[in-house]
Amino acid sequence: MKVSYNELQGLCRKAFSGIGFEDGDAADAADMVAWMQCHGLHGVEQLNRGLDYLLAEDPEALTRVIYQDGDLAVLDGQGHSVLRSISLATELGFAKARARGLSVVKIRRCHNRQLIMGYLSRLAGRGMNITAFWRNAQVPLTEQVVGFRAGHTTPEVRVYSVRDVPEENEPNDGITLVMANHVDLLPSLDPDHDLDLLAHHPESELLACRELALKEGIEVDDAIWARLKTLAHRILVESSEASRGGAGAGVNDND
Amino acid sequence: MTDVESLAATPMGLRPADEVMRLERLGSLHATRLSFVRSLVRQMARQRWQISRVRFDLDANGNGTAIYRLQTPHGRYHGVMFAQPLDDAQRSDRVIAEAWDVTFGMVEGDVDDSLLEQMAANVPLQEAGRQHPRVLVLSRANKSLRNFSHFVEALSKGDQPDPAWLTRVGYLYRTTAVYGNGKFGIADFARLIDNPDFRRPFSAQMAGVYLLRHFSIEQVEHLAACQSPDTACGLATELRRYLGIGNSTGLGMAPFLINHPQLIAQWIAQRETALTLALRQVPEEADCARLIALTRRALTHFDETVTEDAEQSERNAATVAALPDVLTWLSSVPLDPDLWHQLVEWSARTLPLEAQELINTLLIELYPDQVDALEDRMGVVENLDLEPDMPLIRLRQLIETHYGWALAHDYASREGSYWFWYRSAEKEEPRLGVRHEEAGAEKEMPLAIGPRVARAHQRVCAFLEAHPRATVVDFLLEHPRHKEVVRRIQTLVKAPYGDIHANLWHRDMKPMHLLRTKLSFFGASRFDPKSDRWVRITLFQGAPLVEELNAEPEDLSDFDDWSFPLEPAREGIQGHSMGVRE
Numbered sequence: 001m002k003v004s005y006n007e008l009q010g011l012c013r014k015a016f017s018g019i020g021f022e023d024g025d026a027a028d029a030a031d032m033v034a035w036m037q038c039h040g041l042h043g044v045e046q047l048n049r050g051l052d053y054l055l056a057e058d059p060e061a062l063t064r065v066i067y068q069d070g071d072l073a074v075l076d077g078q079g080h081s082v083l084r085s086i087s088l089a090t091e092l093g094f095a096k097a098r099a100r101g102l103s104v105v106k107i108r109r110c111h112n113r114q115l116i117m118g119y120l121s122r123l124a125g126r127g128m129n130i131t132a133f134w135r136n137a138q139v140p141l142t143e144q145v146v147g148f149r150a151g152h153t154t155p156e157v158r159v160y161s162v163r164d165v166p167e168e169n170e171p172n173d174g175i176t177l178v179m180a181n182h183v184d185l186l187p188s189l190d191p192d193h194d195l196d197l198l199a200h201h202p203e204s205e206l207l208a209c210r211e212l213a214l215k216e217g218i219e220v221d222d223a224i225w226a227r228l229k230t231l232a233h234r235i236l237v238e239s240s241e242a243s244r245g246g247a248g249a250g251v252n253d254n255d
Numbered sequence: 256m257t258d259v260e261s262l263a264a265t266p267m268g269l270r271p272a273d274e275v276m277r278l279e280r281l282g283s284l285h286a287t288r289l290s291f292v293r294s295l296v297r298q299m300a301r302q303r304w305q306i307s308r309v310r311f312d313l314d315a316n317g318n319g320t321a322i323y324r325l326q327t328p329h330g331r332y333h334g335v336m337f338a339q340p341l342d343d344a345q346r347s348d349r350v351i352a353e354a355w356d357v358t359f360g361m362v363e364g365d366v367d368d369s370l371l372e373q374m375a376a377n378v379p380l381q382e383a384g385r386q387h388p389r390v391l392v393l394s395r396a397n398k399s400l401r402n403f404s405h406f407v408e409a410l411s412k413g414d415q416p417d418p419a420w421l422t423r424v425g426y427l428y429r430t431t432a433v434y435g436n437g438k439f440g441i442a443d444f445a446r447l448i449d450n451p452d453f454r455r456p457f458s459a460q461m462a463g464v465y466l467l468r469h470f471s472i473e474q475v476e477h478l479a480a481c482q483s484p485d486t487a488c489g490l491a492t493e494l495r496r497y498l499g500i501g502n503s504t505g506l507g508m509a510p511f512l513i514n515h516p517q518l519i520a521q522w523i524a525q526r527e528t529a530l531t532l533a534l535r536q537v538p539e540e541a542d543c544a545r546l547i548a549l550t551r552r553a554l555t556h557f558d559e560t561v562t563e564d565a566e567q568s569e570r571n572a573a574t575v576a577a578l579p580d581v582l583t584w585l586s587s588v589p590l591d592p593d594l595w596h597q598l599v600e601w602s603a604r605t606l607p608l609e610a611q612e613l614i615n616t617l618l619i620e621l622y623p624d625q626v627d628a629l630e631d632r633m634g635v636v637e638n639l640d641l642e643p644d645m646p647l648i649r650l651r652q653l654i655e656t657h658y659g660w661a662l663a664h665d666y667a668s669r670e671g672s673y674w675f676w677y678r679s680a681e682k683e684e685p686r687l688g689v690r691h692e693e694a695g696a697e698k699e700m701p702l703a704i705g706p707r708v709a710r711a712h713q714r715v716c717a718f719l720e721a722h723p724r725a726t727v728v729d730f731l732l733e734h735p736r737h738k739e740v741v742r743r744i745q746t747l748v749k750a751p752y753g754d755i756h757a758n759l760w761h762r763d764m765k766p767m768h769l770l771r772t773k774l775s776f777f778g779a780s781r782f783d784p785k786s787d788r789w790v791r792i793t794l795f796q797g798a799p800l801v802e803e804l805n806a807e808p809e810d811l812s813d814f815d816d817w818s819f820p821l822e823p824a825r826e827g828i829q830g831h832s833m834g835v836r837e
Contacts, residue, residue, distance in 0.1 A: 002388065005445065006437030023701050024739025065732060088643075088732050095644035095728045126640060214446045217388040236680040237688075237695030243679055247505050247686045247788065253348040254400055255424075 001225060002217035009034040011228050012047070018234030020059050021084065029083035032118030037218055039154065040209030041201075043115065048224045050081045050112040057081065063089050063107075071100040077110030082175075085110065087119050090177060094123050097179035108174040116175060117146055117155060123179070124148035124155070130177065131185040137172035141165050142198060147186040154206045156186055159199040268534075269527045273660065276523075278757035282768025283570075283608040285616045286818065288623065289529055290778030292794055293815070294630040295461045298452075299804055300814045302328050306469065306801045313338060315481040317474050320375070322366060323466050327452045332391070333366045334466035335359060337379050338474065346397050348431045348503035348791075351681045353383070355395035357428060357470070361463040363389050363442065381432075382682060386440040391453065392463035393441050396428035399501065403427055403475065406490070410479035413486040415828045421497050422822045423561045425781055425793040427471040429501025433460045456518065456633050457777060464794055468500045469801045488830035492800070493823035499796030502779070505789045506685040509676070509769045513702045516743065516753030521635040522776050523752035526619070529626035533618040534599065537592040542621055547585050549617045549819075554578040556780075556819035564784040570609050577610040620818065641742040643728035647719055650727055650741065654712045657748045660756040661708035672706075673762035675699040687766065687788065703759040707740040780819070796820050 003011075012030035021029060036043025061078040063085040068074070073096065075089045089107050096103035113134050120130050130148040135141060141162040148155045178185060237243060274280065286293070298304075310322035318338045325332040336359040345354045358379045362370065370387060377384030381395055402416075402424055409416040435457065436444040444456075453459040472495050479487040490498075512519055536542070558575045562568055584601060588594065595618055602614045619626055655662070665671040674687050675696045690696050701707060714737060718730050727745075731738050747753040755772075757764060766788040774782070779792035797820025799808070808814040 001385065002440060004388065004437030004440055005443045007440065010437075022736045022739065024742070025735070027739065062735060063732065088728060088735055088738065091641055091643035091728050092732065095726060098644045122638070122640065125638075214443050215388070217440060233680065235678065235698055236683060237677045237686075237698050239679050239681040240694075242693060243686055243688065243695070244681075247349065247679070247684055253397060253503070254343050254346050 001220060001222050003220055003225070004217055005034055005038050005214060008037060008044070008218055008220065011225070011232055014232035014235055015228040016083070016231075018231040019054060025084060025087070028087045028119060029115075031122075032083060032115045035118035035121055036115055037220070038210050038213040039206045040213075041114065041117070041157075041206075043118070044220050044224055046112060046114050047083070048221075048227070050083070050115075051227070053111065054081050054083065057084060059084070065092070066108075068092070068096075071096050071103045072105075073103070074106045074108065077107050077174075079109045079111070079173075081112040082110050082116045082119075083112055086116050090116070090119055090123060093177050093179045094126070094128055097128060097181055102178070102180045102183065105177040105179075106174055107177070108171075110175060111173065113175050114144075117157075120146065120148055120177075121153045121155070124150060125153040127151055127181075129180045129183055129185045130155075133176045133178070134174065135162070135172040141172070143195075149184060149186060150181075152203065154203045154210070156203050157199070157201040157206070158197060160195040161198050162195060268531045269524070270530070272657075272751040272754075273756060275527060276752060276754065276756045278755055278765070278768045280608055280612070281755065281772040282765065283612045284526075284772060284775035285609075285613055286775050286778040286780060287526060287529070287616045287619050288815070288818070289525055289619070289626065289630050289633070290776055291455070291457045291461050291633075292465075292778030292798065293818070294455060294633075295458050295465065296798055296817075297627070297630075297811070297815050298458075300799070300808050300811055303807050305805055306466070307805075308473070309333070311473065311477070313474065313477055315478075316340065317478045317481075320371075321470055321473070322371075323469065325361075325462065325466065329451050331364060332452075332462070333362045333364075334463060334470070335362060335366060335371065335374055335378065336467070336470050337375060339379060341397075346400075348397060348429065349505070350432060350507060350684045352431065354379075355381070355431070356398045357467070358395040359463065359467060359470075360386065360390040360394075360441075361392040361459065361466065362387070363391055382439055384439065386438075388440060388442055390441040391447070391459045392433060392435050393439060394430050394433040394460075394463055394467070396430045396467060396500070397503075399424050399427055399429065406475045407478045407482060410476060410490060410830070411483040411487045413483075413488045413830065415488075415491050415494060415830050418494060418497060418822050418825055418828065421494065421796075422559050424501070425497070425499045425796045426468075426501040427475055427498065428467060429503050429791060430464060430467070431503050432507075433464060433502070435460045454634065455630065456522075461777070461794070464500050464502075465798070468498065468795050468798075471500070472498065491828045491830050493828050495800050496797060496817075497820060497823055499780075499793040499798070501791055501793055502774075503789070503791050504770050504774065506676075506687065506766055506770075508773045509766060510685055510700060510702060512755065512769055512773055513704065513759075515637060516747055517635050517637045517639070517750050519772075520747065520750035520753035522633055524750070525629040525632050526776075527752070529619045529622075529629050530615050532625045533622050534595045536595065536622055536625065538590060538594045540590065543585060543590060543594070545621055546617060547582060549620055550578055550581055550585070550614075552821060553613055553617065553819045554582075555821050559822050560781055562781075562783040567782055567784050570607070573607040574610045574613060577606045578613075580605070581610070581614065623812065623815070639739075639742045639746045641727070641731075641738070642745045643726065643731075645727045645745065647715060647725040647727055647730050648723070650730075650744070651712070651715050651719060653748050654708060654715070654744060657751065658708045658712075658744065658754075661705040661754075662712060664705050664709070664758040664761070666706040666709060666758070666760065670762045671758060672760045674760050674764065676702045676759070690760075701739075704740070704743070704754055705758045706760065707737075708744065711737040711740050711744075 012033045016026035016029045033043040033047045064076045066074045093103045093105035129150045132146040135143045145158045146155045305326045307324045313319040321336040323334040341356045360378045406416045447453045602611045675690045781793040783791040797817040
């Protein structure tokens with residue numbers, strides 16, 4: 001079915017509230033999904049893939065700072081979806097980069113990582129250069145680099161496959177964020193490196209997707225939409241005779 | 256630098272938020288020349304918009320399809336109206352209704368057969384349909400049955416209806432929702448940002464309502480002609496002018512006011528800027544005479560206004576009682592350069608709130624050259640962004656400086672936490688429940704900002720005890736549930752007209768004030784509360800007609816002068832034969 005951007009954002013927000021997200025987290029998560037979807041990056045599908053995890057997560061387990069100094073932080077994402085936990089971790093990086101010029105933030109143990117782009121877009125819009133980097137533990141090993149120029153809310157996205165896989169045991173379930181006040185951090189492929197470019201989404205392509213989505217609406221899967229509606233229904237109070245009076249109007253207006 | 260730019264650069268002299276954002280004062284606002292219906296009509300006239308009928312397939316009962324074309328210098332739009340029979344038992348103004356007398360959509364571009372077919376299948380269903388992405392506005396309206404039958408009956412006999420009927424109820428149709436911005440699949444507002452016709456907030460919705468007004472006139476004339484082809488006449492121009500479109504509004508408007516604080520701040524800031532610009536003007540005799548004339552017109556308007564609501568009646572009566580003093584004051588004081596300052600200071604000391612705000616509205620009315628540019632500043636990019644690196648002590652200071660009102664309430668008492676706001680499973684209709692008596696408080700909508708600010712402040716103070724040098728993000732990593740209210744505070748200290756200074760939980764809180772706040776910016780008149788949380792109003796009453804617009808008016812200031820419309824005298828109203836109009 002075709003939906004509008006505002007409709008998608010609105011329903012996601014209600015669905016996240018229905019799952020139990022705090023008000024601000026529900027708004028951020030909805031923005032992240034809708035942002036991804038309207039830029040042609042399949043936000044709804046990403047959400048659907050992570051929805052069962054989200055429903056099973058312990059909402060009381062907070063993203064925890066393991067280490068930090070002036071320009072570096074390592075956080076434990078508690079295995080949560082970035083939808084629930086990521087905004088404050090990225091804001092920590094933003095605060096450090098503002099104070100020190102450049103920051104590196106590593107968020108360990110998180111999933112649904114693609115969706116982080118929607119929130120980074122906001123930080124970039126606030127004047128920050130950002131590169132986000134992560135590897136997917138699949139065969140072949142792939143890595144994704146997302147670069148935002150300060151002031152630009154649309155990134156450039158590149159996905160590489162890594163031919164020369166290092167022999168190490170570092171789990172590939174984290175995200176590394178580099179933020180810089182004044183330094184351009186856009187990704188570029190060095191031809192000497194042993195990488196294959198699997199996908200490249202330049203800023204112009206993503207912007208064109210957004211324009212088309214606003215013009216023609218956004219296609220979403222009916223079944224996912226229905227599932228989101230069911231979750232959104234959790235925030236509604238069942239109607240009763242007493243509650244009908246709570247709207248303060250009559251029900252017949254033949255006058 | 257223009258006046259507007261210089262004032263925007265140095266917003267000194269605007270009334271403080273503690274005064275303006277009090278709920279009772281917001282609930283006393285009137286439409287101004289910056290209200291959206293006024294701005295739209297000015298824009299239509301200035302840019303020579305043209306409206307034509309391209310289809311009018313109505314049967315003898317007035318049911319069928321009508322399409323109106325709206326041509327602007329930049330684009331073409333169509334209002335597509337579906338009139339259908341409606342059983343009296345189904346006629347409800349509530350959002351939970353499922354059928355209406357008229358449903359309509361305003362479309363960007365042309366309407367071909369396939370789009371018309373799609374709309375005919377979905378627009379009458381409203382929320383239950385899937386709407387086309389080229390539909391900019393989706394709406395529906397119910398008849399005022401009494402007015403409708405009186406009008407058809409009179410016109411069919413060749414008589415004009417009694418104007419007093421339009422003073423009591425100023426319309427043939429009242430809308431019960433006017434949807435924009437992506438609802439049910441229609442176009443997102445973001446798509447209109449670069450559209451010079453409708454980039455102002457709610458301007459597309461107001462244009463849709465204006466087309467409905469025209470349809471209502473044509474439909475009632477059509478019915479009269481069908482009923483008595485030999486005797487029927489058209490509606491006289493004075494009555495067509497005096498006919499607006501109603502709107503019935505409930506609590507649904509309240510969440511918008513709270514959830515779009517930057518937009519509300521922007522609207523109110525423009526109004527306050529306009530007032531400050533007006534107050535800075537040195538009045539001349541002609542200005543004073545004009546203000547006296549406007550005050551007289553407003554006095555008569557409020558004297559004529561009818562409402563069954565006792566409280567609103569009292570407020571109208573108090574305004575009517577106060578205005579003769581204003582006229583006396585104006586005619587007795589010397590023409591000092593700071594006369595308008597003297598006037599508002601005197602009015603603040605002596606007049607009831609609604610009369611005070613009426614004086615402000617009329618002062619703004621005097622100075623189109625100074626204030627009209629503000630209408631292009633009603634929009635805003637909404638982004639409640641965090642300032643994570645702000646020292647937490649600074650946040651505490653900001654709360655204590657700018658949110659003193661929120662810290663002053665007692666949210667623990669029964670009175671202070673009496674209401675909770677929620678959405679019902681019935682079409683998500685917003686409702687109010689009594690916290691300790693009704694079910695559903697655990698699903699409360701977080702509309703009451705005061706208690707959230709107070710809770711966050713308490714936590715911030717405690718955190719600072721242990722971490723005096725903490726930043727905001729340090730605090731939020733430990734207490735993430737306060738993120739939303741913290742970034743709201745950080746944003747709104749820069750847009751101080753964003754939060755309403757009231758405890759929306761309190762037993763004495765009047766939801767009607769919230770509704771009126773928003774409606775006044777739309778340009779509503781004839782506030783007619785039907786309970787403490789449901790109101791009927793009128794839009795476009797007195798506004799120029801489609802045929803006057805199509806005639807490309809030369810005197811734009813005369814075209815724009817239609818605030819506080821008065822009942823036309825019954826004598827002198829003349830109809831015309833249907834043939835002349837067609």
